[in-house]
Amino acid sequence: MVALNHYLVLSAILFAIGTAGVFVRRNLITILLSIEIMLNAVNLTFVAFGRALGSADGQIIVFFVMTVAAAEAAVGLAIVITLFRHKESLNPDSFTLLKW
Amino acid sequence: MTGSPMLFYLFAAVAVGASLLVIAQRNPVYSVLLLIGSFGALSGLYVLLDAPFVAVIQIIVYAGAIMVLFLFVVMLLNAPHEDTDYDSHVHPLLRPGPMRFGAALALAFGVELVWALTRAGQSGAFAGGAVSSVAQIGHALFTDYAFPFEVTSILILVAMMGAVVLARRD
Numbered sequence: 001m002v003a004l005n006h007y008l009v010l011s012a013i014l015f016a017i018g019t020a021g022v023f024v025r026r027n028l029i030t031i032l033l034s035i036e037i038m039l040n041a042v043n044l045t046f047v048a049f050g051r052a053l054g055s056a057d058g059q060i061i062v063f064f065v066m067t068v069a070a071a072e073a074a075v076g077l078a079i080v081i082t083l084f085r086h087k088e089s090l091n092p093d094s095f096t097l098l099k100w
Numbered sequence: 101m102t103g104s105p106m107l108f109y110l111f112a113a114v115a116v117g118a119s120l121l122v123i124a125q126r127n128p129v130y131s132v133l134l135l136i137g138s139f140g141a142l143s144g145l146y147v148l149l150d151a152p153f154v155a156v157i158q159i160i161v162y163a164g165a166i167m168v169l170f171l172f173v174v175m176l177l178n179a180p181h182e183d184t185d186y187d188s189h190v191h192p193l194l195r196p197g198p199m200r201f202g203a204a205l206a207l208a209f210g211v212e213l214v215w216a217l218t219r220a221g222q223s224g225a226f227a228g229g230a231v232s233s234v235a236q237i238g239h240a241l242f243t244d245y246a247f248p249f250e251v252t253s254i255l256i257l258v259a260m261m262g263a264v265v266l267a268r269r270d
Contacts, residue, residue, distance in 0.1 A: 002108045004226065007149070008217045010112045014119055016210025021123040023202020029128045029174055033135055036166070037119050040142055043154075051149045054229035056240045059154050063241070066161055067252045071259030073166045077173045078266035084177050085269075 007048035014041035028080045028090045032073065039069050108148055114141035128174045132167055139163045150230035153237050 014037060021034030043062045050058020080090070087094050118138035125131045139162050146155035231237070241249055 002105050002148075005217055006108060006112075007145070009214050010115070010145075012213035012217060013116055013210060016206050016213065017116070017119045017123060019209055020203055020206035023206060025123065027128060029170065029177075030122075030125075030131055033122055033128075033131055033170065036135065036162075037122065037138070040139065040162075043158075044142060044145060047146055047149050047151050047154055051151065051230055052226055054227060054231065056231040056237050059151050059231070059237055060241055060245055062154050063157070063237075064248060064252060066157060067255065070161065070166055071255055073169055074259050074263040075266065077169060078263040081173060081177065081267045090177070 004048055004052045007044060011041045011044045011048070014038075014044070026091050026093060028083065028092055029077075031092070032076050032080070035076075036069065036073070039065060104148065107144070111141045111144040111148070114138070115145070129171070132170045132174060135170075136163045136167050139167070150232040152232060153234045 018034045018036075018038035018041060021037065022031050025031055025034065043065055046058040046061050046065070048058075050056065050061075083095060084090060115138050118134045118141065121134045122131045122138065125134065139158055143155045143158040143163075146152070146158060
């Protein structure tokens with residue numbers, strides 16, 4: 001019997017993987033991919049809770065999260081392209097102009 | 101559908117394994133392709149949760165549109181490998197400074213979440229009465245959530261203009 005807790009634990013594991021990716025990897029595109037993993041972990045939580053409560057709201061929130069994720073990916077990748085043109089690198093450690 | 105453990109564990113294993121490989125890959129092209137596999141497994145989980153609408157837009161929008169955008173950018177930038185100042189064979193937990201801290205933080209975070217969730221007991225068995233029809237979701241989207249839905253279109257427009265302006269060669 002698969003209960004709500006199983007989905008929540010799976011979502012927690014996926015979110016932790018995404019967090020680890022943001023901290024560990026030194027490639028801007030992989031960091032954006034890790035953010036997508038985290039967004040999907042949260043989406044799974046929304047759908048699981050919506051199913052447990054018998055409500056459509058969870059799925060509607062997921063719809064909005066996906067819209068924001070699409071906007072974030074488009075703008076984020078445009079920024080990555082602009083950064084790459086300036087430095088010929090995708091390593092976030094090479095962008096230190098604003099670092100004090 | 102929610103009570104089929106075999107399919108749940110199959111999809112969960114694929115999702116976790118593919119996500120771990122996304123983090124472990126050196127080549128961003130493989131990362132993007134593995135993430136599409138992970139999204140496919142999540143789509144199967146949405147089907148198990150009686151949410152076919154979310155499962156379909158997961159495939160169409162996420163795997164079909166957003167990941168293709170990522171793949172396009174990876175290939176446009178000629179997929180440069182990570183240039184790092186440390187030895188790439190060193191385990192992430194043994195690397196210097198914030199990377200070791202971040203890996204340890206993520207590990208502690210995951211352990212804490214799993215611990216808290218498994219201590220909560222075996223409550224939360226799925227009751228009947230799932231909302232799985234697309235008609236119900238569409239009705240809620242265009243009545244109760246009509247204003248956020250319209251604001252979403254403005255968000256997409258702003259993101260589109262922002263992406264064009266940022267990536268333009270001046």
